[in-house]
Amino acid sequence: MKDIENLAVKKLLILAAVVLLSALAVVNLNHISKTRLVNRTGQSFETGVVVRILEDNIQEDGMRVGQQTVVVRMTSGEKKGQELITTSSAGYLFGAACTVGMRVVVIQSIAGDSVITSIYSRDRTAVMIGFAVLYLAILCIVGGKKGLRGALGLVFTFGAIVYVYLPAVYLGNSPFWTAVFICAVTTLVTMYLIGGAGEKTLCATVGTLSGVIIAGFTATVFSQLSGITGWNVSDIESLLTLYETNGIKIGGLLFSGLLISSLGAVMDVAMSISSAMKELCDQNPSITRMELMKSGMRVGRDMMGTDSNTLILAFAGSSVSMLLMDYAYDLPFLQIINSNNIGIAVMQGLSGSFGIVLSVPVTVIFAAFVYCRKK
Numbered sequence: 001m002k003d004i005e006n007l008a009v010k011k012l013l014i015l016a017a018v019v020l021l022s023a024l025a026v027v028n029l030n031h032i033s034k035t036r037l038v039n040r041t042g043q044s045f046e047t048g049v050v051v052r053i054l055e056d057n058i059q060e061d062g063m064r065v066g067q068q069t070v071v072v073r074m075t076s077g078e079k080k081g082q083e084l085i086t087t088s089s090a091g092y093l094f095g096a097a098c099t100v101g102m103r104v105v106v107i108q109s110i111a112g113d114s115v116i117t118s119i120y121s122r123d124r125t126a127v128m129i130g131f132a133v134l135y136l137a138i139l140c141i142v143g144g145k146k147g148l149r150g151a152l153g154l155v156f157t158f159g160a161i162v163y164v165y166l167p168a169v170y171l172g173n174s175p176f177w178t179a180v181f182i183c184a185v186t187t188l189v190t191m192y193l194i195g196g197a198g199e200k201t202l203c204a205t206v207g208t209l210s211g212v213i214i215a216g217f218t219a220t221v222f223s224q225l226s227g228i229t230g231w232n233v234s235d236i237e238s239l240l241t242l243y244e245t246n247g248i249k250i251g252g253l254l255f256s257g258l259l260i261s262s263l264g265a266v267m268d269v270a271m272s273i274s275s276a277m278k279e280l281c282d283q284n285p286s287i288t289r290m291e292l293m294k295s296g297m298r299v300g301r302d303m304m305g306t307d308s309n310t311l312i313l314a315f316a317g318s319s320v321s322m323l324l325m326d327y328a329y330d331l332p333f334l335q336i337i338n339s340n341n342i343g344i345a346v347m348q349g350l351s352g353s354f355g356i357v358l359s360v361p362v363t364v365i366f367a368a369f370v371y372c373r374k375k
Contacts, residue, residue: 032171035245035246042109042110044108046074046079046080046105047106047123048084048105048106050098050100050102050104051073052071053100054071058097068088068098069086070088070098074108077108079108084117086117086118088104095119098119104123139151149194153189153194156190164182165178169249175250175252175256176256176259178256179257180212182260183209183260187212187267191205191208194271202370206363207266207363207366208359210362210363211262211359212262212266212355213355215352216351216355218350223347228347229254230252230253230254236250258347261348262352268307273296273303273363274363276299277299277364277371280295287372293364300360304357304360316345319345322341
């Protein structure tokens, strides 16, 4: 018993040391001096509440034309507590259809005694944070301990992307290999939180990483054959500024994004197959390796169709505005199929689906050998 307790203490100390070193590395990574791309001297984004509408811009037909003139009581910044007269445009990207009591975000520029303000948008901070907290709470309530661990894994993944992936890419590291590293780390942590340390977690991790790497390899081959690269994205002109000022390798952003976006679906397939095969092996210890592989493939076949649809429909859904424009303008087939945007959407959907489908046999074969290795 004492030996078991000592072993547990050693494991805990090793885990604490790894967490501490990782935290120090992340803190050091985020000490970045960013190149100033836009001069924002004296300008800030502050919050406020609309208290009066001095001049509205709504028309008889319900449309809004021009701009509103409103009075906003500032709730942050240098002018906090003061009431300022400002304007809100009728644009769809900027401005807001203000009503009394609405919380808004105000662009505030101060130069001496001069104050220039305009409404940037409605303040959605509370709504976004509230929905995120509500989702995590429901996940924990419905899922119990597993849900809580899943929520911790989700928070860790988000933190890894924001505090590791983005700074590393900004510093000039390869987006593709940084994404591979992020996928490996988040997979290990998420699988450990959900399944604990054991054979099931090991098999699911190997299956997930294999699927993600296959997706990246397929996208690379597609890129070589079709000529579509990370330089063909729609916001390339803005990205070129980052390339010229910071040397960011923007050509790899498209493929790194593919790896990260396909990670969740591949992880779902790998863990489900690994868990099902482990349960089969536990319930029937006499099952042979070949029988276990056949059962795992039957489970995998039932999953790969739905998960592939999920991934392809996710990319198609993100491109639905573009598809509708192509349909409305009745563009020729050759123009549509050879456009960069369609090519990128097809590459993302199919490459991710390749990763899902081929992760099934990898997970099944590896799990069968691990679970039946004693036999």
